Amino acid sequence: MKAVIFDLDGIITDTAGYHFLAWKALAEELDINIDNEFNEQLKGISRIESLERILRKGKVENKFSLAEKEELAVKKNEEYKKMIEQMSSADILPGIERLLYQLNKANILIGLASASQNGPVILKKLGLHTLFDTIVDPATLSAGKPNPEIFEKAAEQLNCLVSECVGIEDAAAGVESINRANMVSIAVGDKKVLSAADKTV
Ligand code: BG6
Numbered sequence: 419m420k421a422v423i424f425d426l427d428g429i430i431t432d433t434a435g436y437h438f439l440a441w442k443a444l445a446e447e448l449d450i451n452i453d454n455e456f457n458e459q460l461k462g463i464s465r466i467e468s469l470e471r472i473l474r475k476g477k478v479e480n481k482f483s484l485a486e487k488e489e490l491a492v493k494k495n496e497e498y499k500k501m502i503e504q505m506s507s508a509d510i511l512p513g514i515e516r517l518l519y520q521l522n523k524a525n526i527l528i529g530l531a532s533a534s535q536n537g538p539v540i541l542k543k544l545g546l547h548t549l550f551d552t553i554v555d556p557a558t559l560s561a562g563k564p565n566p567e568i569f570e571k572a573a574e575q576l577n578c579l580v581s582e583c584v585g586i587e588d589a590a591a592g593v594e595s596i597n598r599a600n601m602v603s604i605a606v607g608d609k610k611v612l613s614a615a616d617k618t619v
């Protein structure tokens with residue numbers, strides 16, 4: 419193993435809850451009800467695709483123009499940014515900081531493969547950004563998770579073969595992305611939801 423490639427939301431920090439609250443607030447304004455179970459399928463999915471899924475749930479996917487959808491996505495992101503404003507190293511999930519330092523000490527490369535455009539800002543707030551050897555910019559991808567592109571790109575940016583990388587994810591779409599990239603997949607969360615992973619903790 420030469421590199422470990424991390425997802426961010428739900429793995430390094432618990433922002434999944436903030437994403438959900440920000441989407442729920444927007445959905446309520448549109449008279450659409452979303453619950454925790456529905457939220458499971460938004461994990462790992464890009465901002466605009468998440469909005470599309472919410473609009474489909476409310477059967478209003480054809481009601482908005484592209485520009486209006488962009489506006490709704492921006493509105494959700496503004497709400498989300500307010501929620502993450504106060505984040506600090508206290509918000510790093512248990513064990514992650516130690517794991518990153520251990521990998522670093524063992525000369526194993528560390529990458530970030532997050533669908534979030536807020537990823538670099540969040541890593542800085544957590545004080546972890548200097549530990550990462552590379553961050554994939556999700557804006558440069560032609561397809562998001564479950565497509566393998568984001569993990570393949572992380573390996574490429576680290577000059578590693580996919581067979582030399584391990585990916586860590588909390589979302590079903592993310593585990594599929596790692597598996598399709600032919601990396602070893604480690605999932606953190608519910609075994610039933612993440613059964614496709616090579617190992618679940
Ligand atoms: C993923 C989250 O990491 O990033 C999704 O699991 C989120 O819930 C996606 O929608 C995009 O994040 P952002 O910060 O660019 O809106």
Ligand code: MG
Pocket residue numbers: 425426427428429461462587588589592
């Ligand atoms: Mg995640």
